[in-house]
Amino acid sequence: MKRLLVLAALLLTAPALAQEEQSTAPYAYRQLDDPAQETKAQDLMESLRCLQCQGQSIADSDAPIAGSMRSLVRERIASGEEPEAIRAWLIERYGDYVSYAPQLTTLTWPLFAVPAVLVLIAFLLLRRRFTRTPTENGQ
Amino acid sequence: MTDTSARAPRWAIWLPLALFLGFVALVLIGLYRPADRNVASALVGKAMPEFDLPAALPGRPGLDSKVLANGKPHLVNVFASWCVPCRVEAPQLGELAKAGVPIEGISVRDTTENLHAFLEENGDPFQRIGADDDGKVQLALGSSGVPETYVVNGRGKIVYQHIGEIRPEHLGLLLEKLKEAGQ
């Protein structure tokens, strides 16, 4: 009886599932056995963008393509590939959009220059605000 | 005010307004030239990556990327039976096949039965169908969804990528791209 109920409930969910087949890639929902490798994979997955969803990393998404990408990342890490090489492989195919970690390029340098610019502006503004020797005037 | 009190330099006073105007200009561009939400493959203009997919249906060859470099232009259609827009584009693919275009299929995350039923229902324009069960080849192609269609020239180079379903109005463009690829 219980089993039947479960089945009934599953049938109810079926239309939704049929639209978006879950990824069947081997490592979409399975971790690597070696914890060190899994950590490496996890760090990389958190910084890769799911291409089907609106602004989620592949580590946070149930979209099938995210599952495929997770599996790809884990399998390659397991075979000894470096995370940055995997990122580069994906960027070669999808462009910079796929990576949440902007690389320093002619296009993105302002992102990395902006902290320096902010410090410079603050310095220019404050240069004359501070007294070097405490003055006695004021009040 | 004591005379130690300074005024902010003139440029600094107008800096916020300048930055704000920059912001307005930026978002105006964004509003009036809305971004293309599709993520195009960066492989267009480059060689098709190598792959060798097993057959998705019994009696139909799978897809090896080597056949794409056999001197003739091909269409490679990434599709799935669970994808609704794929049904929409089926008649157009049928027409292209009738016009003699070799169409190769890559079926993503599918099962034999579903695929069979899908082709039965919507027509079958494919010469070969490779089964990409874990979606790896899809990723290798830089494809971010289904359906997507690639025009590959006779030397195995991707010359064009069509994202989303092929509608009747897209046929002309695709045929033209195929013709270019054949030259």
Add this chain to the structure above:
Amino acid sequence: MIAELGLAALWLAAALAALQLLAGALGLTARGATLGEAVRPVAIAQGLLALLAFACLIYVFSVTDLSVKLVALNSHSMKPLVFKIAGAWGNHEGSMLLWVTVMGMAGAFVALVERRLPERTMLATLAGQAFVSLGFYAFLLLASNPFERLSPVPAEGNGLNPLLQDLGLAFHPPTLYLGYVGLSIAFSFAIGALITREVGPTFAKAMRPWVLGAWIFLTVGIAAGSYWAYYELGWGGWWFWDPVENASLMPWLAATALLHSCSVLASRDALRSWTVMLGVVAFSMSMIGTFLVRSGILTSVHAFAVDPQRGTFILGLLAIYIGGALTLFGLRASTVAEGERFALVSREGALVVNNVMLSAILGIVLFGTLYPLVAEAMGAKVSVGPPYFNPMSALFALPMLVVLAVGPLLRWRRDKFARVGRNLVIPAMLVVAAGIALVLIGGVSLLPFLGLALAVGLGWASVLPLKGRNLRRTPLPIWGMVVAHFGIAVALFGMSSESAFSIEKLVAVKIGEVTQVGPWGIKLDTVEPVAGPNWTALEARLLVRYGTDGRVTRMLPQSRSFWAPVQQTSESALLTRWNGQLYAVLGGEAPSVDGKDEVNGSGNRWQLRLWWKPFVPLIWVGALLVALGGALALLGHVLNDWRRRVVRGKIAYRRERQGR
């Protein structure tokens, strides 16, 4: 009928806002001085009318009046009442109405209680508030009418996105908006002060409680939103630097800076134009945020149904208000002197560092959020996410937190490190000890490492301002500061710990199987269907045990299927202990692990996603402490003010009697 009443109230409120603007502006001139007296009552009436319109919207949602288009599009008769009501602001039009309601009520509240500002500045402030409200009324009435009727009336509504059908929706948007829009008061104050050129300690003291009030709600609202996303999205993340999240963070950063610069202006009459600038910037960030969220110009998980037309309208409003305010600033700031200079080693020196750092973080968040647009304009696509924001904001946040440990111990005007150095020996030793402990534990990456070590030292240092004080006589604002700073340390500890020590486990288990996650043993007991008011679900019963602890606790994660609209959600189950949180999500039935072990479905495997997140609740506990600190400070300022007024009243009374 009720919908028409709401619409009429809205039109009337808009008309009163126009009147308020006119009367306020004319009241500033010599001839229209008598008109000025009308401003306060009009502001109050306008706020009440907006509130009435909002109440009407809540009513049509609560009875599911499907002849109202907004209800038909976003609600459903089969929804629990609380989500029907919360659904009123779970959409673009409703949340915009909430926006103008908060704005109207804020203006009404100011008109009702604010007596410290010079009357001319007050008039200019209320006129400014009305001016800004007017634009948003226009937007609501002309481009997003929430009360629009629908004909023919549909039999049933479309329903609300299931991810929003959660108590989080009842709580997060209203608090966030109270903060977001409450900052409009600071904006209007800044405009008022610029118009009348009265920027000084009085102005700062008058503005501070209002900023504090908005800031408290903003803090709570952001924390609530973060916690909501944490448990609702089902992946254990609590902050992703998503554009919408950034849109709520930016006003907070500006408001935090504003609070601190207010206290410099109030105590030392310095940073005049800077404080006014921040007042303008804080609410501008709210408006820019709402534009980014609603125009659909950036992709986000939390996005509203978007519409470029509306985006253009809001952009027009931004151009008028922010552009106008900044132009006014440019014209007037050159005549407002910056005020006193100060020594680097002093309380105000530390506060300036705080302001610079917060503004820099604000700049980075804004620039990083907008950069994908810049790239788009140049014909390329980039993504900017946590790997950029985390280190870049830490670059400024960490030095700021070091200063936070020292600053409150410094005296105003001038001080020497030597004087406070002794006090800081213990916190410094704590930092070093924590650092050594973390090295021994190993495997902690740089940012969480620095965060944890700093949090420990900061936790100690933040209570030092109480040292040597009579605790019962310590003024409430000091208590507030201490509690808020301590809250920062607590939250920092939670964030760093989550990042350093979280353990994630994805498993596919059979019924009865036990799996281990960190110190927890977790047994999948049963998976059974359950039904709710508008969903069915599969519910897993997990029996969990901490370490060798004998006690077994149940956890019930669900995988829900809603039918209006059809969508699946994961309802995570959370188990909170003093030292962390266990987070469990039920996935689907697992595809067989090696592809062939499913013979006759002999053992269904279920996917579980499990996390053990040590000290993660401290993130939100810390945020609440920060808000509590703000509340204590606010209470202190209000009480002070009230006492002063009573005393002044008594003196006036005595004088009057003596004079008689």
